[in-house]
Amino acid sequence: xxxxxxxxxxxxxxxxxxxxxxxxxxxxxxxxxxxxxxxxxxxxxxxxxxxxxxxxxxxxxxxxxxxxxxxxxxxxxxxxxxxxxxxxxxxxxxxxxxxxxxxxxxxxxxxxxxxxxxxxxxxxxxxxxxxxxxxxxxxxxxxxxxxxxxxxxxxxxxxxxxxxxxxxxxxxxxxxxxxxxxxxxxxxxxxxxxxxxxxxxxxxxxxxxxxxxxxxx
Numbered sequence: 001x002x003x004x005x006x007x008x009x010x011x012x013x014x015x016x017x018x019x020x021x022x023x024x025x026x027x028x029x030x031x032x033x034x035x036x037x038x039x040x041x042x043x044x045x046x047x048x049x050x051x052x053x054x055x056x057x058x059x060x061x062x063x064x065x066x067x068x069x070x071x072x073x074x075x076x077x078x079x080x081x082x083x084x085x086x087x088x089x090x091x092x093x094x095x096x097x098x099x100x101x102x103x104x105x106x107x108x109x110x111x112x113x114x115x116x117x118x119x120x121x122x123x124x125x126x127x128x129x130x131x132x133x134x135x136x137x138x139x140x141x142x143x144x145x146x147x148x149x150x151x152x153x154x155x156x157x158x159x160x161x162x163x164x165x166x167x168x169x170x171x172x173x174x175x176x177x178x179x180x181x182x183x184x185x186x187x188x189x190x191x192x193x194x195x196x197x198x199x200x201x202x203x204x205x206x207x208x209x210x211x212x213x214x215x216x217x
Contacts, residue, residue, distance in 0.1 A: 003049050006084050010056045013080055017060055022143050024136035025062050029127060033058065036123035040190045046115045050090055053081065054097035054120040063102075068165055073098045097121075122191030125182045130198030133179055134205055141171030148172065149213065175206060 001009075018027045037055040041048055057080075061072035074095040081091045093116060100112040101121050128136065141148065147170040155176035159167065167177065183199040186192040211217035 001085055006049075006081075006086060007052055007056070009084060010053060010080070014056050014060060017076075022065065022140065024139045024143075025059055025065070029136070030056060030059055032127050032132065033120070033123045036126050036194075037120050040119045040122055040188055043190050044115060044119055044188055046119055047090075047093075050093050050097075050116045051119050053077075053086075053090065053094045054101075054116060055123060057081075057094060058098055058101050058120060058124060060098070070099065118187035119191075122186050122188050122195075125186065126191065126194055126198060128179055129182060129195055130201050133198065134202060137171050137174055137179065141174070144168070146171055149209075172206075172209070175202065 014030055015027045018025070018030065021027070034052065034055040037051050038048070041051050057073070057077040059073070060076050060080075061069075063070045063073070066072050077094055077098055078091055081094065093114065096112050096114070097117045097120055100117060101124055127133065138148070146168060147153075149172040150170045153169055153173065155169070155173040156163070156167070157177070159177060164177070169177070179202060180199070183192075183195045186195045208217070
């Protein structure tokens with residue numbers, strides 16, 4: 001099966017699998033990450049086929065929505081790509097991208113690296129920044145029934161993977177526990193440039209948020 005057909009079948013598969021997904025982790029999130037990954041990849045020496053498949057399948061079974069099980073996504077990707085006759089080298093690499101792409105707490109050390117993962121990870125992190133990032137954060141917070149903000153609950157810095165997974169703090173805390181940390185964790189030059197602009201927007205949003213919260217605007 002030629003690569004273009006594999007990509008189109010993967011698009012169709014992901015759309016179907018994520019049809020009822022939470023709004024911040026649905027097909028449109030995947031679509032944005034896919035497009036960003038292709039954009040970043042233009043300035044990197046990567047296997048674009050692996051990048052595209054990794055981007056399209058990176059959230060096929062996000063552990064947050066599967067009781068924290070991190071094995072489902074890689075397994076579903078392997079089964080699907082195997083059914084299309086994709087070569088083992090590509091399947092194995094895509095599995096690793098899915099398994100290692102996510103932020104798992106500021107204290108967690110990533111165990112696998114590749115140029116392709118760097119590109120897809122930057123694209124995924126960019127979608128957690130800027131205006132889209134703000135919208136996704138509050139959408140997920142509402143989905144989980146979390147408070148918008150509680151001045152009495154301070155953000156926790158340097159969380160372990162286990163603590164991060166169990167965290168149920170207000171959404172504003174999430175900016176300090178993850179989102180504002182992403183700019184310094186970008187891998188590629190293109191990703192860093194895009195992240196800087198989105199990071200500035202979030203800082204401006206937070207400044208305005210606190211002014212309105214205190215009634216001092």
